[in-house]
Amino acid sequence: MAVGVMGQAVQAQSGAYPKHEAPIPASTIAQMREKSTSSAEPMLIRVYKKEAELEVWKRSASGRYIRLKTFPICRWSGQLGPKRKEGDRQTPEGFYTITPSQMNPRSKHYLSFDTGFPNAYDRAHGATGSALMVHGTCSSAGCYAMTDAGISEIYALMREAFRGGQKAVQLQAYPFRMTAENLVRHRLDPNIAFWRQLKEGSDRFEATGEEIAAGVSAGRYSFQPARSPEREAAVQAYRALEEDHLAVLLEEGRPAIRTSYEDGGQHPSFTALWRRGVSLGDVSRPEALAYAGLERVITPARPMQPVCLWTSSCPPSTKQASSVSSSAPDEPTLQPVPAEGPAVWVPDLPSLLTAAPIRDTTMGSDHNRPVIPGAHPIVPAYVMKTAWANAGSGSSDLGDQTRSLSSNRQLH
Numbered sequence: 001m002a003v004g005v006m007g008q009a010v011q012a013q014s015g016a017y018p019k020h021e022a023p024i025p026a027s028t029i030a031q032m033r034e035k036s037t038s039s040a041e042p043m044l045i046r047v048y049k050k051e052a053e054l055e056v057w058k059r060s061a062s063g064r065y066i067r068l069k070t071f072p073i074c075r076w077s078g079q080l081g082p083k084r085k086e087g088d089r090q091t092p093e094g095f096y097t098i099t100p101s102q103m104n105p106r107s108k109h110y111l112s113f114d115t116g117f118p119n120a121y122d123r124a125h126g127a128t129g130s131a132l133m134v135h136g137t138c139s140s141a142g143c144y145a146m147t148d149a150g151i152s153e154i155y156a157l158m159r160e161a162f163r164g165g166q167k168a169v170q171l172q173a174y175p176f177r178m179t180a181e182n183l184v185r186h187r188l189d190p191n192i193a194f195w196r197q198l199k200e201g202s203d204r205f206e207a208t209g210e211e212i213a214a215g216v217s218a219g220r221y222s223f224q225p226a227r228s229p230e231r232e233a234a235v236q237a238y239r240a241l242e243e244d245h246l247a248v249l250l251e252e253g254r255p256a257i258r259t260s261y262e263d264g265g266q267h268p269s270f271t272a273l274w275r276r277g278v279s280l281g282d283v284s285r286p287e288a289l290a291y292a293g294l295e296r297v298i299t300p301a302r303p304m305q306p307v308c309l310w311t312s313s314c315p316p317s318t319k320q321a322s323s324v325s326s327s328a329p330d331e332p333t334l335q336p337v338p339a340e341g342p343a344v345w346v347p348d349l350p351s352l353l354t355a356a357p358i359r360d361t362t363m364g365s366d367h368n369r370p371v372i373p374g375a376h377p378i379v380p381a382y383v384m385k386t387a388w389a390n391a392g393s394g395s396s397d398l399g400d401q402t403r404s405l406s407s408n409r410q411l412h
Contacts, residue, residue: 020105024156031068036061040164043068043157044211045098045134047144049076049091050176050259050293052267054134054144056157064209071154072267074138075145075284079261080175081191083117086129089142089263092117093194095201095214095221096171100162103155110136110148111155115171120216134171139284140264147280170211178202180245181254188256188298197221200239207231207238253302257295265292 017023024039032038037058044065046055052073057065076091083090096116104112112135118127129142136148146154158169175191176182178199186192197220201212204223208231213224226232263285271289274280 018105019152020103020111020155020159022152022156024160025153028069028153028157032058035066035068037066037068038164039157039160041161042164042166042169042211043161044170044172045154047073047134047171047173048177049080049093049174049265052076052265054146054150054154056154062209065205065211066209068157069153071146071150072269073144074147074150074270074280075140075264075266077140077142077264077284079264080186080189080259082127082194083122083129083132083142084125084127088129089140091140091142091144091173091264092122092132093173093175093198094119094121095212096173098158098169098171099167103158103162104133107133107135109133109139109143109145109151111151112136112143113155113158115144115173121219121221124216124219137282138266138270138280139282141284145284172202172205172212174198174202180242180249184246184249184254185257186259187250189258199242203239203242204235207235255297255301256299258298260291260294260296261288262291263288265289 029039032041035058037060042059044057046057047053048055054071054073056068056071058068060066078088078090081090082094083092092115094117096119098113098116102114102116104114112133115132115134117129117132133143134151134154135143135145136151138145138147161169175195175198176186178195183192183195183199186195189195201214201221201223204210204226205212208226210226210231215222215224226235266289270280274283274286
């Protein structure tokens with residue numbers, strides 16, 4: 001991916017166009033046609049620090065935004081978490097607006113656009129700083145550095161969207177992909193309350209495919225309802241499912257970690273090129289990259305116990321134990337136990353649902369459909385908590401805002 005991006009830089013610089021008028025690559029135009037969109041349609045940008053990726057999304061013929069391309073980030077600086085003050089080297093996180101006036105065709109970093117930091121949320125919390133950009137090169141001091149080729153294509157996509165009539169491009173900047181698993185893993189980070197606000201906005205976008213209408217109320221992000229009642233209902237259903245997922249993961253005793261950086265990170269594709277001796281140009285603090293993304297376990301995972309459903313005792317079975325295939329090295333798996341019906345092994349998977357054995361074929365029917373002998377009905381994973389032996393009663397939570405999760409686990 002990085003090799004392709006670097007190759008496009010030569011094309012952009014050697015063409016007959018000024019750099020800020022370089023055309024969108026033909027391959028990207030073809031992608032847009034395949035995805036029922038065009039260069040004139042509105043777009044938005046989503047950035048993920050930990051994964052070091054920038055996504056361009058375009059509005060399709062359906063009216064929903066669809067992901068067009070993912071660009072690797074060559075360098076970002078600081079730590080996971082929002083920017084708070086001038087000079088802290090933090091790249092911003094939050095919801096920002098980019099207008100044509102923020103585009104800079106004469107940037108010292110090839111091309112650039114200003115993220116719009118500080119926004120209303122940042123100002124409400126006293127954050128300071130300016131000129132936080134997405135730009136070329138591979139050097140960052142609070143910016144997202146994309147290389148010259150990367151920013152050339154992103155800049156062209158934004159330029160054509162503005163020319164097509166879009167007034168402003170939304171930038172959604174996140175510490176990592178906003179999954180329930182990632183929030184549970186980082187639940188003891190000091191920024192968790194802020195990240196839960198970002199997830200609320202991210203969930204809205206995932207549910208509707210519409211641009212997020214973000215505001216600030218009482219010092220926190222607030223979000224306007226979706227334009228149609230049906231899509232707002234989809235948002236509420238998605239949010240309920242995600243909250244239930246958070247509660248399930250907490251009950252399962254997932255570990256809590258802290259991710260640290262000496263000074264930011266970069267996409268692995270660029271790291272691989274650098275290690276092979278490929279020049280990335282001006283790279284800021286390359287020595288810091290050796291200490292990027294170090295994970296320290298704050299709370300270990302709670303030991304998992306065998307599952308035994310619908311029986312009062314589960315004697316061990318050597319035959320069954322030997323028949324279980326081995327799991328991945330980092331995927332702990334419950335030891336097998338016999339049950340009346342097919343045995344169930346519950347790996348540590350990011351799922352709300354799990355299979356449970358049917359005790360026998362006389363359990364009746366579900367919605368007038370007979371039970372198939374040996375079938376596995378799908379049930380909410382949290383139901384299985386009652387079957388755990390010595391699981392314990394305590395679990396870490398996601399801060400004050402999540403203490404009510406385990407008491408509200410109705411599956412939506």
